[in-house]
Amino acid sequence: MSNLTQAFALVAQPDVILAILLSSLYGMVVGALPGLTATMATALLVPVTFYLSPIAAIAAIISASAMAIFSGDIPGALLRIPGTPASAAYTDEAYAYTRKGQPEMALGIGLWFSAIGGIIGTVALLVIAPALAEFALSFSTFEYFWMACLGLMCATIVARSSPVKALASMFFGLLVSCIGIDNPGGTPRFTFGMTDLMGGVDVIAAMVGMFAVSEVMRFMLDQAPPPLPKRRFGSILANQWKLTLEFPKSWSRGSVVGIIVGVLPGAGADMAAWISYAIAKRFSREPKKFGTGHPEGLIEAGASNNSSLAGAWVPALLFGIPGDTITAIAIGVLYMKGLNPGPTLFTNNAPSMYALYFIFFIANLLMIPLGIMVIRMSSKVLRVPYSIVMPIVILCCAVGTFAITNSTFGVIVAAAFGCIGFILQRYGFPIAAMVLGIVMGTLVEQSFVASLIKSGGSILPFFNRPVALALASITLLCVAWPVIGWALQRSRRLSSAET
Amino acid sequence: MLQSYRIVGAATAAIGAAAFYGGSLLPPVPGQNVGPNVFPMVTGGGLFLCGMLIALGVGRRYEQEIEADVAAHAAVHVGAQAAAQIGAQVGAQAGATPAPTQVRHGPLHALRVLVPPGLLIFYALAADSLGFVPTAAIIALTLCRALGAPWRSAVLVALLAPPAVHFAFADLLRVPLPPGLLPMPW
Numbered sequence: 001m002s003n004l005t006q007a008f009a010l011v012a013q014p015d016v017i018l019a020i021l022l023s024s025l026y027g028m029v030v031g032a033l034p035g036l037t038a039t040m041a042t043a044l045l046v047p048v049t050f051y052l053s054p055i056a057a058i059a060a061i062i063s064a065s066a067m068a069i070f071s072g073d074i075p076g077a078l079l080r081i082p083g084t085p086a087s088a089a090y091t092d093e094a095y096a097y098t099r100k101g102q103p104e105m106a107l108g109i110g111l112w113f114s115a116i117g118g119i120i121g122t123v124a125l126l127v128i129a130p131a132l133a134e135f136a137l138s139f140s141t142f143e144y145f146w147m148a149c150l151g152l153m154c155a156t157i158v159a160r161s162s163p164v165k166a167l168a169s170m171f172f173g174l175l176v177s178c179i180g181i182d183n184p185g186g187t188p189r190f191t192f193g194m195t196d197l198m199g200g201v202d203v204i205a206a207m208v209g210m211f212a213v214s215e216v217m218r219f220m221l222d223q224a225p226p227p228l229p230k231r232r233f234g235s236i237l238a239n240q241w242k243l244t245l246e247f248p249k250s251w252s253r254g255s256v257v258g259i260i261v262g263v264l265p266g267a268g269a270d271m272a273a274w275i276s277y278a279i280a281k282r283f284s285r286e287p288k289k290f291g292t293g294h295p296e297g298l299i300e301a302g303a304s305n306n307s308s309l310a311g312a313w314v315p316a317l318l319f320g321i322p323g324d325t326i327t328a329i330a331i332g333v334l335y336m337k338g339l340n341p342g343p344t345l346f347t348n349n350a351p352s353m354y355a356l357y358f359i360f361f362i363a364n365l366l367m368i369p370l371g372i373m374v375i376r377m378s379s380k381v382l383r384v385p386y387s388i389v390m391p392i393v394i395l396c397c398a399v400g401t402f403a404i405t406n407s408t409f410g411v412i413v414a415a416a417f418g419c420i421g422f423i424l425q426r427y428g429f430p431i432a433a434m435v436l437g438i439v440m441g442t443l444v445e446q447s448f449v450a451s452l453i454k455s456g457g458s459i460l461p462f463f464n465r466p467v468a469l470a471l472a473s474i475t476l477l478c479v480a481w482p483v484i485g486w487a488l489q490r491s492r493r494l495s496s497a498e499t
Numbered sequence: 500m501l502q503s504y505r506i507v508g509a510a511t512a513a514i515g516a517a518a519f520y521g522g523s524l525l526p527p528v529p530g531q532n533v534g535p536n537v538f539p540m541v542t543g544g545g546l547f548l549c550g551m552l553i554a555l556g557v558g559r560r561y562e563q564e565i566e567a568d569v570a571a572h573a574a575v576h577v578g579a580q581a582a583a584q585i586g587a588q589v590g591a592q593a594g595a596t597p598a599p600t601q602v603r604h605g606p607l608h609a610l611r612v613l614v615p616p617g618l619l620i621f622y623a624l625a626a627d628s629l630g631f632v633p634t635a636a637i638i639a640l641t642l643c644r645a646l647g648a649p650w651r652s653a654v655l656v657a658l659l660a661p662p663a664v665h666f667a668f669a670d671l672l673r674v675p676l677p678p679g680l681l682p683m684p685w
Contacts, residue, residue, distance in 0.1 A: 051672040162558030168511050168549035174542045175518050185528040185535035190521060213615055220611040220645065387648035388656050391639040394615055395664050398622040398638070399631075403674040408623040415619035422612060427507050428562055445538045452533045482558075 007354030016056045023060035024067045028374045031068030034081040038068035039325040043211045046204050047400030054337035063363040065326045073110035074378050086269035086305040089277040096293035104233045109298045111371040112240040117303030118364035120255035121310030126357050129314050133346040145447035146471035151265030151321040153478035155436045163482040169429040173437020184449045196409040203332050205401040205413040212397050213418025216390050236372050254300035255307040262311020268324025269305035276304035328439045508554025515546030614645045630679015635661035
């Protein structure tokens, strides 16, 4: 009980409340602009969080990301251009409502069920994380090693690209994490005599480069989206309660799928929305209505993408393994603020954890009034010319990375990783897998080397403990999965050719 | 297409091989059988293997399926964009057929992607001597123009954005931004 009181006191601080309000507004606006993702919004927010108290910093990240995921639905519904990748799965469905002259219905469903999904996700985080933390306290370096490997493998399997390229992208990330003197021998690795690289590549500067600079680079070639025609909306929340009672299976199933996808490392809100929309269509009694302005898919996918946000915090808080790209950034902030992820976080810093749950609840409730406000202002927000937004983004990248690293080298790192991110994306390498490699490289190496030293160089102890063996089996299955899938498909094709 | 796979695969394999070789040169830790060389060698080896597989075209089928999926999606999306551009909801309703006018670009058009990272490097090199506000103004003006903004808007952004960013970061967040030639009066 005292933990709850302390947590409430932490959240009730004026700086935390102000951080929630301002970052929510910021997230709403950035998410509503097509092409500017929730991850980019989070990456650009990190330099600001550097100067906030730990709870205010986490509050800013949680609020901004939750709002951005919802507000990505706004241009999706009105222009058929998803604001963030998380809205892409059901953009056509939402736009079908606009074509029928009912955009407020699609936007209302997005808003209401995003909030419901977010709250269910938070309840899951509240229940799952502490229970898993107790179990994880018995983990040794062997389990941590396999846990990290499993996280990396999941990221390569769920990526919407060739598994080989996803694997290569992950190895690129691990290679970047090798740079510097933070290794078993304290030897400078891949520093090429540059003192600036001795401390390694700053993860936040690299992510600002890969998520923000590379997006601006993409905009230099792509066409800007068209302006939104002026429009007056009817009641946004009308009929939502009726839909909640009418489709309980949709929003509850969407929320559960979102939580599961969120917990899987590397798979984020976009993956959750795609899977949930497909499930909704598959199990619907009226699958033919999908794509014509039918609520089921919107409800399920809208609840799913927001519930995955909270789910992604489970592995991030417990093991320092990011559940998605947003938590990959959040882990950096947690370390920066002295809230090092791990199971002991729940025992030594319980009030902070409860505060985090409170923030999730507040952000998801605040989403409803703020969402209505942004929807009503959408014709103004979506009219901001990109030729004005992008220079401000680049200025924030420059000043932000300088603020984090306190050196102009950080700005060069952001520029370099912007180019790397742009090139990798152009050639079909998923950058989320690379980010996971960079973030988890140190954890993988430390647990790998510590385990090898403990075992005297023998590989057998990696499989001796039951949990380690189970994790190792799942990891190896993940490695073999693309090959198994290929072999199965080939044998099926051969047998059908014979008949 | 196959050519691009070979080039990308070869480049990936070359980076992997270089990492493996670079890792193997690292000195071991005396008295320990695992040193700083193990991880870069494992990572480099993995990258080399992936590069070879990419060069051989493994996984191309997955990408072709995804590309087809994205292309189907983009065809509809482009139609909707064109419809929205003429402000006709009816146009989008009628289908995704209207194709947008293709803009012809010069051979140097692709080089525009280098403008954002180039401007960041310019910031890193010039901010200390010129100061934050003039450097930021040059960056804003250049990027606005590169993105096709008219001169009036570009100059307005270059005049207003740097003091606003300076206020947010230097005054509110206490980030020590270089004053250079034009220190802010507040």
